[in-house]
Amino acid sequence: MLTSQSSYEAYLKEISVYPRIDVEREVELSRIIQNESNKVLVDNAIEELIHSNLRLVVHCLKDFEKRLNSSSARITKMDLIAEGNIGLMKAAQRFDAGFVDETGKRTSAVRFSTYACKCIKNRMRRALKLARFIHIPEHHFGYWSKMDALSSDHDSPVSDEEMRQHLDVSEDVMGLLKQSAGSRTCMLEDLSSQEGEASGWHDFIANESASCPAAEADLHDLRNFLFSEMAKLPPRTQNMLSMMYFSEHKHVTLKDLAHKYGISSERCRQVCAQGIARLRRQMQGRVELIDPGIIQQEAFAA
Numbered sequence: 001m002l003t004s005q006s007s008y009e010a011y012l013k014e015i016s017v018y019p020r021i022d023v024e025r026e027v028e029l030s031r032i033i034q035n036e037s038n039k040v041l042v043d044n045a046i047e048e049l050i051h052s053n054l055r056l057v058v059h060c061l062k063d064f065e066k067r068l069n070s071s072s073a074r075i076t077k078m079d080l081i082a083e084g085n086i087g088l089m090k091a092a093q094r095f096d097a098g099f100v101d102e103t104g105k106r107t108s109a110v111r112f113s114t115y116a117c118k119c120i121k122n123r124m125r126r127a128l129k130l131a132r133f134i135h136i137p138e139h140h141f142g143y144w145s146k147m148d149a150l151s152s153d154h155d156s157p158v159s160d161e162e163m164r165q166h167l168d169v170s171e172d173v174m175g176l177l178k179q180s181a182g183s184r185t186c187m188l189e190d191l192s193s194q195e196g197e198a199s200g201w202h203d204f205i206a207n208e209s210a211s212c213p214a215a216e217a218d219l220h221d222l223r224n225f226l227f228s229e230m231a232k233l234p235p236r237t238q239n240m241l242s243m244m245y246f247s248e249h250k251h252v253t254l255k256d257l258a259h260k261y262g263i264s265s266e267r268c269r270q271v272c273a274q275g276i277a278r279l280r281r282q283m284q285g286r287v288e289l290i291d292p293g294i295i296q297q298e299a300f301a302a
Contacts, residue, residue, distance in 0.1 A: 020055075029046075029095075030095050053112060054088070057084035057085055060084055060124065064080060068080065080127060083124055083126070083127035087121075087122060090119055090123075143169075233275055233278060233279070237271055237272075240271055240272050241272060244272055
């Protein structure tokens, strides 16, 4: 299995085969995307614009490396690139290389990278926020950037008082900012990991849809017991009960039995009822049968 770093390196090698395009080609592709009625040509233009700017997503990723390396990050580098690629695709679909100046004249001076960077970074920023299990207020992210910038500008650690004055916040708000910046959400995988063992949360959380081995064994024993007791019944009664209650392919009705054996539906009902009554007498004192439905619902549901 590829690690996150090896996957990232393989991705860089994969996108390196797509050539960059110049501004004239961007203008031409923009014209096709905005004005062409042929869907195939539009799709091809969007695809070329996306492929030629895949490196742009990797470039935008550099602005988020610090968040990815923090203890609170619950998203990988490749996940963030995938989100950025979604932003790139949406930008390519909406890209218009021309803009209207103050005189109303339409010019072609907008590079796609200028337009797409904002879409890519917004998508990445949104993915980072949604990756958190605990909601962080929106304005905290702006404060974090200011705190990081202030710390990087000083060689020595910045005191809380200096930080608070720089941000112009109260002591209580400063405490909340420090708490949110250093927060870390504990994942189920973190709780389940044990030294020397490769385990996951699924090894500890019960699967309610899974069958119980003990119950399956009991049903298997009951099934065998019923078949052994049914072997003592007349052949036609055995066949009718098997078709009515034990058929695994389709639901058999009294009408189906009547058609098969050439007798009335009422007679088929009587034969089945007599067979079940005889089974109950044979099994009395050995297993408790509440009604005939137990045979179908419990013993032969598997």
